[in-house]
Each structure stands twice: as C-alpha cells, then as structure tokens.
Amino acid sequence: MIELLNVNKTFNGNVKAVDNLNLVIPNGEIFGFLGPNGAGKTTTIKIITGILNADSGSVRVNGIDIKEEPLAVKRSIGFVPDTPNMFLRLKGIEYLNFMADMYDVSTADRKERLQYLAERFGMADVLHDKIQSYSHGMRQKIVIMGVLIHNPSVWIMDEPMTGLDPRSSFILKEMMREHADQGNTVFFSTHVLDVAEKVCDRVAIIDKGRILFNGTIEEMKEHFNRNESLEKMFLELTDSEK
Amino acid sequence: MKNKTLNLAMILLKNGSGLGFKGSSTATKVMMIVLFAIAIPSMMGGVGAFTMFLMEPLMVIGQQGLVLTWGIGITSAAVFVFGIFYIISTFYFSSDVEYLLPLPLKPRQIVGAKFLVVTVFEYIFAAMIFIPIWITYGIRISMGPLYYLYGLVLLILMPIVPLALASLLSMIIMRFTNLNRYKDAFKIIGGLFAMFLGLGINMMMQSMSMNLSPEKLSELLQQGQNSLIGALPSIFPTAGWAGQALVHSGSLKGLMYFAVCIGFSAAVFAGLLALGQLIYLKGVVGLSETGSRRRGHGLEEIDKGVEKGSVITTYTLVELKLLFRTPIYFLNCVIINFLWPVFLLFPFLVRNEEVDMLAEISKAINQSDAGGIILAVFFALALFVSGSNGIAASAISREGQELYVKKYLPVSYKDQLIAKLLSALTLSYVAIVTMVIVGIVLFKIPVTTGVLVLLTGWLPVLFMCLSGLLIDLYNPKLDWDNEQKAVKQNINVLYSIIIGMGLAAASIIPVVAFKWSITVTLPILCGAFLALDLMLYNVLKTVGVRRFGNIDG
Numbered sequence: 001m002i003e004l005l006n007v008n009k010t011f012n013g014n015v016k017a018v019d020n021l022n023l024v025i026p027n028g029e030i031f032g033f034l035g036p037n038g039a040g041k042t043t044t045i046k047i048i049t050g051i052l053n054a055d056s057g058s059v060r061v062n063g064i065d066i067k068e069e070p071l072a073v074k075r076s077i078g079f080v081p082d083t084p085n086m087f088l089r090l091k092g093i094e095y096l097n098f099m100a101d102m103y104d105v106s107t108a109d110r111k112e113r114l115q116y117l118a119e120r121f122g123m124a125d126v127l128h129d130k131i132q133s134y135s136h137g138m139r140q141k142i143v144i145m146g147v148l149i150h151n152p153s154v155w156i157m158d159e160p161m162t163g164l165d166p167r168s169s170f171i172l173k174e175m176m177r178e179h180a181d182q183g184n185t186v187f188f189s190t191h192v193l194d195v196a197e198k199v200c201d202r203v204a205i206i207d208k209g210r211i212l213f214n215g216t217i218e219e220m221k222e223h224f225n226r227n228e229s230l231e232k233m234f235l236e237l238t239d240s241e242k
Numbered sequence: 243m244k245n246k247t248l249n250l251a252m253i254l255l256k257n258g259s260g261l262g263f264k265g266s267s268t269a270t271k272v273m274m275i276v277l278f279a280i281a282i283p284s285m286m287g288g289v290g291a292f293t294m295f296l297m298e299p300l301m302v303i304g305q306q307g308l309v310l311t312w313g314i315g316i317t318s319a320a321v322f323v324f325g326i327f328y329i330i331s332t333f334y335f336s337s338d339v340e341y342l343l344p345l346p347l348k349p350r351q352i353v354g355a356k357f358l359v360v361t362v363f364e365y366i367f368a369a370m371i372f373i374p375i376w377i378t379y380g381i382r383i384s385m386g387p388l389y390y391l392y393g394l395v396l397l398i399l400m401p402i403v404p405l406a407l408a409s410l411l412s413m414i415i416m417r418f419t420n421l422n423r424y425k426d427a428f429k430i431i432g433g434l435f436a437m438f439l440g441l442g443i444n445m446m447m448q449s450m451s452m453n454l455s456p457e458k459l460s461e462l463l464q465q466g467q468n469s470l471i472g473a474l475p476s477i478f479p480t481a482g483w484a485g486q487a488l489v490h491s492g493s494l495k496g497l498m499y500f501a502v503c504i505g506f507s508a509a510v511f512a513g514l515l516a517l518g519q520l521i522y523l524k525g526v527v528g529l530s531e532t533g534s535r536r537r538g539h540g541l542e543e544i545d546k547g548v549e550k551g552s553v554i555t556t557y558t559l560v561e562l563k564l565l566f567r568t569p570i571y572f573l574n575c576v577i578i579n580f581l582w583p584v585f586l587l588f589p590f591l592v593r594n595e596e597v598d599m600l601a602e603i604s605k606a607i608n609q610s611d612a613g614g615i616i617l618a619v620f621f622a623l624a625l626f627v628s629g630s631n632g633i634a635a636s637a638i639s640r641e642g643q644e645l646y647v648k649k650y651l652p653v654s655y656k657d658q659l660i661a662k663l664l665s666a667l668t669l670s671y672v673a674i675v676t677m678v679i680v681g682i683v684l685f686k687i688p689v690t691t692g693v694l695v696l697l698t699g700w701l702p703v704l705f706m707c708l709s710g711l712l713i714d715l716y717n718p719k720l721d722w723d724n725e726q727k728a729v730k731q732n733i734n735v736l737y738s739i740i741i742g743m744g745l746a747a748a749s750i751i752p753v754v755a756f757k758w759s760i761t762v763t764l765p766i767l768c769g770a771f772l773a774l775d776l777m778l779y780n781v782l783k784t785v786g787v788r789r790f791g792n793i794d795g
Contacts, residue, residue, distance in 0.1 A: 046646070049649075049650040050649060050650055051646045051649040051650050052794065053791075053792075071652050071653075071654060072652075074650055074651065074652035075652040077650070079650050081646070081647070085644070086644045086647050087560070087564075087647075089563070089564055089567040089568055090560065090563060090564075093544065093547075093548065094560075094563070096548075097547075097548055097549075097551075097556070098556055098557075098560050100548075100550070101550065101551050101552070101553055101556040101557075102553060102556070102557075102651045102652065102653055103652060104553075104652075105550070106550055107548070107549050107550045110545075110548060110550070111545045111548055114544065114545050114548060115544070115545065118544055124544050127544050128544075
C-alpha cells in the first residue's frame, strides 16, 4: 500500500513540480498514473522510491514512513525507471545477482525466481552477455527481472511499456495483473492511455503537480457524464488547465 | 550559409561542461577561483623565471632564441601526449557521436568540429607554458610589436600540428580496432598502444636532438646569431619555424617563416579533414555496439555461479568490475597504478650515466640509518599515486546520470560509501605492492623495510581515498556525456593530487631535516595518518553520508 499525504516538491525555489499531492493506493490494485509531459509523474515516483526528498508532507509504504525508515521502505519496493541504461558493462546474470544481493534474497529463492523470470521473458540465452549488447527492449526486460527477483510487495514503474515488443508488453501486463492479484500493489506511470484503460483498476490524472482526477475509468466516465474514450477525457481534463 | 564545421564546433563547446564548475556551490566556486588564482600565476611565474635562468648563458653564445624553440617544442609535445586520449574520447567515445552520425554532415565536418573543440581546451594548457616564455624573451631582448603579434598568432596555431598528429594516430588505431565484438578490449589495447607510442616518440625526439655531431655543434655554436634553432630536429617542424619567425620578427626572414608556419598548419588541418573524410566513419560506426555470444545456455545452466553474497562485498566487486571493464576508467584509474613505478623509473633506465645513479641510490638506501627516509618516501609515493589515480575522487562523479539508481537501492548510504572506499583502497594498494617490488628488485631496499611498507602503506592510501571521496561528494561532476569527463576533466582529481603532493612533502621534509631514524619515523607517520584517517572516516560517516543523501539523483 502506498500513501501520499500533502506532498510538495519545488525545484529551484519556484518551479512547483508536485503540489499538495494526496493519494492512497491499496494492496491488490493496479494503479495508473497519467499526465502530460512534465506533469510531475516522475518526480512523484522519485519521491516514493526515495530518490528525491519531498519538501513537505509524508510518504508511507505499507504503513512505514520513508523519512523514518528509508531502508525498510526501499526493501519493500521494486522500481523500474524510465531509462534502462544502467550497469551496461555487467552481464545480465551479474546484474541480477547484484540486485538479489542488494535486496537480501536467499540463494534458493533467487535461483527459483531467476529460472521463472528468464523463461517468462525469454531471456535465458542472453543472460551471460553484457547488458551493453542488449536492445532497448531487452534492457527494459533485464531491469524488470532485477526488480522482480525480490518479489516486492510494491512494484513501481515509470513508463514501463516503452521499447517493449507486443509480446513482452503482453507478458508484462499479465505479470502486473498476477502481482496485484497476489495482494501486492502495482503503480505505474504511462502516456499510453490504451494500456491504462485495459489494465488499471484505478487511474489518477496529474498535471502541473496537481491531481485532476482519481478513480476508476467508470467513475471518470460518470464524472464526464458521457461514454467517451479515455483519450478524449484526458485531453479535455488537461486542456482545461491551460 | 554559415560554415557547418564552425557551427557544430560552437554547439559542442556550449554543450561541454568544462571542468565541472557548473552546479557547484558558491563556496566551492570561490575555493576553485582562489586555487587557480594562486596556482596558475605561480606556475607561469616559475616558467618565466626558468626562462630567464636559461637565457643568460645562451645570450653569451648568441643562441638565446633556443628558449623559444624549446618552449614551443615542449608545448607541442605536451599537447600531443595529453591530446591523444582527449582526441580518442572526443572523436570516438563521446555520446554525442550517436546523435551526430544520422545528421546530414560530412565526416570531415564532424572531425573538424571535434578537432576545434579539443584545440580550444588545449589553449589553456599551451598558454600556461608558452606565454611566460614568449613574454620573458620579448621583454629581455626588447622585441618590437611584430614579435608580439606573431607570437599571438603562433599561439593560436600551436596545438594544431601536434593535435593533428594525435588525431591521425587515433583515427588509424580506431579504424583497425573497430573490428569485432571484443571492442572494449581493443579500445584498451589501442589506448595503451597510443600511450606508449606517444612516450616512444618523445624519447626518439630526445635522442635525435642528442645525435648532433660535436663538430657540427661547435661550428653552429661559433656562428652565434641563433644558428642552432634551425639545426635541432623535431617531429614538430613548426617549433623550429615558429622560433625563427619570432626571433627574426623584425625582418623579411621572420615574415617568411611566419607565413610558412601558417601555411603548414593550414595544410595539416586540411590534410586531417581529408583523412577524416576517408576513414573516420569506418572507425566510429558501430563503435557503441557490443557483440554478444547468444550461446544458448538453456534454463538449467543460467543460474550457475548464482550465490548470495554480502552487500558490501558485492557492491565493491561491481565497482571494481566497472573500473576494469570501462576502457576510459581502466586506462586512467586502473592501469596507472601499475605504470607509476615504470614512469618513475623511466629516467633512470634510459640513460647510461643514470643507471649508476640507481646504484648510488641503492647504496644510500642500504645505509643503516636510511630506513626512516625510505618509509617516508614510500608514504609520499603512496599519497601521490593514490591521489592521482582519481578512483576515490571520481567515485561519485563516475555514477553520472545514473546516480539515482544508488538512491533507491535498499542499502544504507554509509555502506555504499564504504564499498566505494574499499574499491579505491584495493586498487591504490596494488600500486604500493608494485612499488615495493620495484624497490626490492631494483633499488635493493631491505626486504624487512618492504614488508614494513606493505603493513603500514594502507594508512596514507586510506587517507587519500577518504579525502578524495569527500571532495567528490561535495562537488560531484554528474553531467557528462563521455566517461573521460568524469575522470580526466574532473577538478576533484586535481584537488586530490594537490592534497597528495602537499602531504607527501609534509611527510618527507621533517624526516630529512631532523634525520629521523626508522624507529622515530614509523610511529610518528603511522600515528599521524591513523589519526587523520579516523578523523576523516568520522566525517565521511556523518557529514559525507548526509551529503550523499542530498545530492539530487
């Protein structure tokens, strides 16, 4: 479960990236975070994952405040950043082993997860190659595998579909559903409204650091009082802010 | 339509982040300015004073013009040696290459623009050596205004010929190393090859200048009138011509040499562009790709060697793997630890009379009371080497834009800093081991002293690692587009070298001045460094950890 309470973040003294943000994402739910470029999605995600400190407000993951116990919070999160270009000179297997050590995964558990993930993502043949030799999509997959190796109770992704082929993207969506159904939280940002519409239990639309809407797609349709595509509603919402 | 080469050069210059002043705190900026305000004028003053010192005897024999030729020759050689790496990293390893290749630019335009960028950076370097020599000579000989005008133009031209030679070598090496899937390994071998070639050419130049026959030399000397300028061979012919142009700036002869210099530099630049047009693309296209084996391990084999390890050990090993596997880091931070002893011994090994010096030194070393000095010298070398490898002083900078990854890992900042410290400590300690081996084999230092150095040498190394890491925490250079900028164009490494040199002097001076024996030197130096290490470690785990948390990832 993720709870954000009155979270604020300002850059360079005057650019308000996150403006009094309140969000609660319960367990067992896939939550889509939508918004135009520069809306504050990545900043919010960086605050939840401990990459950035909020100026004020509190962030709690599974009831633990990130300011009080940052390591406990980080241990329960698995984070997939928007650019997968990291540790390029390590081999895939070395990266996964590194992540497993960082998240304190036992030898037996990591071997079991490794087999499962490699098979699921079709990566078994390339794990002994350097990540540098991978395509963008394969890099994205190795980062996702590195995150899932400790089976996090909160799985956060920033634009996870970028660069994935249709098959991998389908598998990822399937895995998101399974992860949420096991009682975990799945939170991801995306531009692809179609994906949000198909997989998310709930969505929030953010623009200029503020939440404009938070609820199910059905609720959004009710809110607009007509049966329109998410794209149209999204454009209308974010446009009225300008 | 504006010239595309110049346009591109301007954009590349604007896009570069220089030495890393951007984003530093005001206090850091002030500190840097003060440091430069002291260091640069004192260095230039030193060169000027040395020029005066050299000129007096040369004036007696009418060969004072030699200081100009030497000055330009040394500047060119320095630009060449330092330029090779700079050229390779700018031409080939800079991430902007991938954005430039798809643009409708001719290879010679990319080569030209990148060459100009490197040239501009080399001006700082060339100016520091050449200006004091040029001005000192001008004032001492009371040269006319044309001398100063020529000098200014020649300074602008100066880096072109040596950098063109460096570019030529780099382009040829890269053309043939961009061959197969072991690209990183080839880059390393290519880089090492270029480095040794640079050193070799320098040595060749030295021996060439020694080869002038005594008769010829005395004949030239008797002529006076700066006759030696034209006689000294050099791989940079511009050095001799520029010297002639300056010395004879008042006459037609000077004008002719000046015109020759301009013409030759322009021709070299044009030749470089033509060569770039021919071979640059072959060396650079596909450079960022890495081959893979796709051996098809199969599911049953993939988890071979997958075992749980401790967080700090795994983190340290990954730091070391990245240092070894990234060509720029390997050449600048790793290999240097093995090469320092070789560099330091170079002057002793190449000349005959100095091999006797080696014997003299080992005789001096083996005197019963020399133990204190040996230990102090090893401490000083350890300080210098572990400061100049820049591993600790670039530990945060090397993370670059990916620093945020380290922020979300569930590993305390203290543990992460300790792992970074351990990787720097391990590699720097290797330098001590190589130096002790060289000391025992060549200088015949007593084995017991060698063992003593191995047991205590980690103390000064730890100090350099701690101080380097703290410096980098306060002024990390994270905004870079090629790894060279993280380690070579990083002011933090320079700070670390300065601290290392200062402390090296502080370790040796009292031991020599008060003739401390080993029984006095050992407890004093070890005690002092232990105290310093403990103090800095405490700073690292409190202030340093806080600082790491506050760097925006």
